Amino acid sequence: MNWESFKFAAIGAVQTLTQGWSYKALIAAMLAMILHKHAILFYSFAFLVFVDCFTKWVAISYLHLKDSGIENPTI
Structure with a gap:
């Protein structure tokens, strides 16, 4: 396994997940209230x-x- 490629993919995934975290947190809170x-x-x-x-x-x-x-x- 190419560790450099894995590290690049993992960092890219983390950056993608953290983009717009405030919107994602707000939507998650709204869904939790709606689906309670x-x-x-x-x-x-x-x-x-x-x-x-x-x-x-x-x-x-x-x-x-x-x-x-x-x-x-x-x-």
């Missing part, structure tokens, strides 16, 4: 509330259309 288990539970709950409200709205709309005289209302 409590955040995921909150997103899941919010999605379930949205689905519940949407299905209730569809059911109320269906009943309203039935009462208005439409025999087979569809979406």
Whole structure:
């Protein structure tokens, strides 16, 4: 193995990884907050509330259309 070539590649890799470290740290912190288990539970709950409200709205709309005289209302 050519150690000089390995050293050159390792230094290049380290320089590439350290470029823009502040942006990378900020993105990592944001991802940690977004993907935290409590955040995921909150997103899941919010999605379930949205689905519940949407299905209730569809059911109320269906009943309203039935009462208005439409025999087979569809979406």
